[in-house]
Amino acid sequence: MSKRPRTLDAFFAPPPAKKQHIDPTPSEDGNTTTKPPAALPETEEQPPSTHPTYPFPIPHLPPSLTDSLPSAPAASPQILNNPPDLDILYYKPYIPAPTAKTLFHHLRRSLPFYRVKYSIKRGTLETSVTTPRFTTVFGLDSTAVFTPNDDKPVDARTGKPLPAGSYRCRPRPIPSCLASLLTHTERTTGANFNFALVNYYASGNDSIAFHSDSESFLGPNPTIASITLGSPRDFLLKHKPTPSNHPSETKAMKLPLASGDMLLMQGRTQSHWLHSIPKRKGPVGGDGGGRINITFRRALSRAGTENYYRYNVGDGSGGGEEAYKWDDARREMVPWKPSGG
Ligand SMILES: O=C(O)CCC(=O)C(=O)O
Numbered sequence: 001m002s003k004r005p006r007t008l009d010a011f012f013a014p015p016p017a018k019k020q021h022i023d024p025t026p027s028e029d030g031n032t033t034t035k036p037p038a039a040l041p042e043t044e045e046q047p048p049s050t051h052p053t054y055p056f057p058i059p060h061l062p063p064s065l066t067d068s069l070p071s072a073p074a075a076s077p078q079i080l081n082n083p084p085d086l087d088i089l090y091y092k093p094y095i096p097a098p099t100a101k102t103l104f105h106h107l108r109r110s111l112p113f114y115r116v117k118y119s120i121k122r123g124t125l126e127t128s129v130t131t132p133r134f135t136t137v138f139g140l141d142s143t144a145v146f147t148p149n150d151d152k153p154v155d156a157r158t159g160k161p162l163p164a165g166s167y168r169c170r171p172r173p174i175p176s177c178l179a180s181l182l183t184h185t186e187r188t189t190g191a192n193f194n195f196a197l198v199n200y201y202a203s204g205n206d207s208i209a210f211h212s213d214s215e216s217f218l219g220p221n222p223t224i225a226s227i228t229l230g231s232p233r234d235f236l237l238k239h240k241p242t243p244s245n246h247p248s249e250t251k252a253m254k255l256p257l258a259s260g261d262m263l264l265m266q267g268r269t270q271s272h273w274l275h276s277i278p279k280r281k282g283p284v285g286g287d288g289g290g291r292i293n294i295t296f297r298r299a300l301s302r303a304g305t306e307n308y309y310r311y312n313v314g315d316g317s318g319g320g321e322e323a324y325k326w327d328d329a330r331r332e333m334v335p336w337k338p339s340g341g
């Protein structure tokens with residue numbers, strides 16, 4: 001449940017909200033309100049998020065977005081708990097469509113993405129796999145924190161610097177554009193999150209196979225918020241096999257996720273159900289087929305941090321794989337070169 005009254009600037013504002021509250025009244029379409037110009041410079045001056053682990057600075061949300069964000073959720077959630085072991089709140093939508101579209105374009109052009117390669121062993125055969133979508137991740141498990149103005153994580157209990165080699169990966173603080181959304185989602189749901197994982201599906205050819213996010217580093221019955229921005233895609237859910245329920249007989253449930261929708265997966269959902277975004281043939285519709293998915297999660301141990309960076313940034317040369325950045329002229333993700341050329 002919400003811990004603070006929800007207002008316009010509470011929506012994406014980080015906890016110590018610097019901005020003055022101006023006008024929480026949404027317009028008729030539930031989207032924008034006209035703001036006094038005086039409010040704009042303060043937001044415009046917000047510097048981008050920077051960190052030695054980021055390949056480039058990550059801009060703050062633009063004033064047009066922070067100022068037009070409504071008091072979410074835009075709709076009360078539908079409760080999906082009828083099938084055994086399923087426990088999902090379906091916000092349809094969480095963020096109204098026009099705002100979700102602006103947020104989609106902002107995040108697509110602002111975040112570094114990766115096409116991670118890893119190898120899996122099947123028997124004695126080692127196979128190389130390329131993740132069939134772009135991914136990126138920010139955050140740190142609950143044993144450590146980033147302190148303001150500090151590049152390196154410190155011990156969450158003692159506040160002391162971590163011994164060298166505590167992490168194999170190089171954890172990245174959550175940039176302000178995602179931190180604002182995370183904070184608002186915590187207020188809406190009453191859950192706590194320390195990770196933001198982002199998928200970018202460039203077309204209907206990108207996908208995620210059936211899996212559950214039931215890793216032990218999330219603890220039992222984890223709560224995961226999952227937000228869709230951009231083109232719609234089908235989200236499939238099917239119960240894990242049980243002695244009386246053979247996988248071939250398990251019928252999948254289909255949720256047609258649209259831009260702005262959020263699923264709050266909780267309870268026994270991860271331990272008992274699998275989910276996937278299958279490939280989609282033909283035109284996908286909306287935003288040229290591109291779709292962003294953001295999941296907010298809470299990892300409890302270092303294993304979570306190692307795992308998330310390994311599979312969402314990669315571990316090539318310590319800092320991850322080659323970064324990609326959205327190119328507005330080419331309308332695609334292109335390998336990012338530090339020189340810009
Ligand atoms: O894109 C989605 O909606 C699902 C993503 C997902 O399941 C995951 O990242 O674990």
Ligand SMILES: [Fe+2]
Nearest residue numbers: 211212213275
């Ligand atoms: Fe998942």
